[in-house]
Amino acid sequence: MLVLKIGGNEIDNREFVTKLGRAVAALPQPPVIVHGGGKEIRQLQERLGLAPQYIDGLRVTDAESLSLVQMVLAGRVNKRLVASLSAAGLDAFGMSGVDRAGIRAQKMHHPNGDLGFVGEVTHVRAKVFTHLLDDGVTPVLSPICYGPGGSIFNVNADHVAVALAVALRADELVFVSNVPGVLQTGQVLPQLTIIEAEALIADGTICNGMIPKINSALRGVSSGVPTVRITNLAGLQTGFGTRLTRTVPIANL
Secondary structure, three states: EEEEOOOOOOOOHHHHHHHHHHHHHOOOOOOOOEEEHHHHHHHHHHHOOOOOOEEEEEOOHHHHHHHHHHHHHHHHHHHHHHHHHHHOOEEEEEEEEEHHEEEEEEEEEEEEOOOEEEEEEEEEEEEHHHHHHHHHOEEEEEEEEEOOHEEEEEEEEEHHHHHHHHOOOOOEEEOOOOOOOOOOOOOOOEEEEEHHHHHHHHOOOOOOOOOHHHHHHHHHHHHHOOOEEEEEEHHHHOOOOOEOOOOHHHHOO
């Protein structure tokens, strides 16, 4: 079973979305897809005169911003992906974590400030997704999640993807971004263990926006996902990218 997390950097590009639909349709079985959309959220906030705020890379989501986040993620981006997947011949179903309370969350507390309606996953109703997969349906999930008493939280899409992969006992979690993998001296590293990845963060080889991606990948591997891969759209089709595992596979010893 496969969980795909689609980053938000190119998700507004029509050509990328079309190619994504074809690539997913070529997979041997339907995956669960989780998507972001931070770039479009930021653009809409700026257009409406709202200044995006972040604490340690996490978007502060007040009540007004939460409405925009839902509009972009559960509306515009989600339906764009579902339409592309459907055009490629898939039986795609767009949803958020609020639907059927599939992904439950609680408020995330941060030591450096109040994040507002930003949440962290507390529970995944695995059957919501396995029933769809068993019927040959591809779930397309925006990371808007269900909170206590019917509250709604904006949750980091990487975190949702990891929680889903763990709950569904996925064979692999793939982060599809705009880079082919973890680079060292311009070359993609095909394999990393937890220890090796942590060392590359410490020496600055892994830096900037790749750090939270690697940290999410490490969280997945540490929580029992056998393999987490970081790649781009081409790598999704070819199997290329950087694979993170708990230890080095026997074949590579």
